[in-house]
Amino acid sequence: SxxxxxxxxxxxxxxxxxxxxxxxxxxxxxxxxxxxxxxxxxxxxxxxxxxxxxxxxxxxxxxxxxxxxxxxxxxxxxxxxxxxxxxxxxxxxxxxxxxxxxxxxxxxxxxxxxxRIDEGFETAISRDPDVIKAWLAQGSVLPVTVGMDSFSHLGPDDPVITSTEFEPVFRNHAVTIVGYDDTMVADGDVGGFKMVNSWGTNWGDTWGSGGYYWMTYDAFREDYHSVFR
The missing domain is CATH 3.90.70.10 (Cysteine proteinases)
Structure with missing residues (x-):
């Protein structure tokens, strides 16, 4: 799905x-x-x-x-x-x-x-992709903090951070999870999350994503993440 x-x-x-x-x-x-x-x-x-x-x-x-x-x-x-x-x-x-x-x-x-967001926000600290997928399926986009070091693995025709590329270092940059795809495949990993950055549409042009990138479920499992909705 x-x-x-x-x-x-x-x-x-x-x-x-x-x-x-x-x-x-x-x-x-x-x-x-x-x-x-x-x-x-x-x-x-x-x-x-x-x-x-x-x-x-x-x-x-x-x-x-x-x-x-x-x-x-x-x-x-x-x-x-x-x-x-x-x-x-x-x-x-x-x-x-x-x-x-x-x-x-x-x-x-x-x-x-x-x-105002009168109902406030719910938060989860998880490394389980199924938790994130459930919230996305319910219609929530999810801010999350990641480490920018992993961005170095993105490049021409490679919009995906995989489990072999993920670097669980200091989380120093916030992005937003906007979707998932169970069928995507990269470096042997199956399934991943679509994320949007805040560096403009030119960021991501080298891999044709115009401001977006992907992180596989296996990469996501490498570390705990705090997400809000």
Whole structure:
């Protein structure tokens, strides 16, 4: 079986975090909250990325949490703000990949409570692909933290991190799991997860994925992962 939530018109267009250490915000506070709000509000132009009133603002969440220092955040910190404070749309507070100091305007602060995740988020710490597949099948995209060292194995015509390539080192980058495919095969591994990065559509061009990559189930089993929905 397979699921690809990134094919939904409610899944936000691929974005680029630019020069800020804001990957956790993009994983949790752009792709994940953006998908939730787009689906809830019928924003079927989110996938285009041109109607910014149908995209959520990563700038709102990052600048509130970072408080002027570009030291990064965690997905848990961003989940708490999204649940308790909410966030504005991109149209009200556009993202600037070099600006972590601008405070949200009065309009952004007034808009944010309209887009709270009132039910909060559920989390799981697992290395079991079946747990992740079940959540994806139920319609949730899932922010997760991975180690960027494994990205070195991606390259021309090779969009997949396999169990022989996975490096269980310090987890230092947040991405979002958007789907799975039980039939994909790579280096003898069968089945894998589709993931989206926040480095723009040009990242992944060498392997034809335009911002996406894959991790096999066997690679996923190599380490525990904290995921939210």
């Amino acid at each position: 397979s699921v690809d939530l990134s094919a939904s018109p409610y899944f936000p267009a691929i974005g680029n975090q630019g020069g800020l250490n804001s990957c956790a915000v993009w994983a949790m506070g752009y792709y994940t909250t953006g998908f939730i709000h787009a689906r809830a509000n019928g924003w079927d132009e989110a996938y285009l990325g041109t109607n910014t009133s149908q995209l959520m603002s990563p700038a709102f969440l990052y600048n509130v949490e970072a408080a002027g220092t570009d030291t990064g955040t965690t997905t848990l910190q961003i989940a708490k703000i999204a649940a308790n404070t909410g966030q504005s749309t991109w149209a009200t507070m556009p993202y600037d990949g070099l600006d972590c100091t601008s405070w949200p305007s009065e309009a952004a602060m007034r808009e944010a409570p309209l887009y």
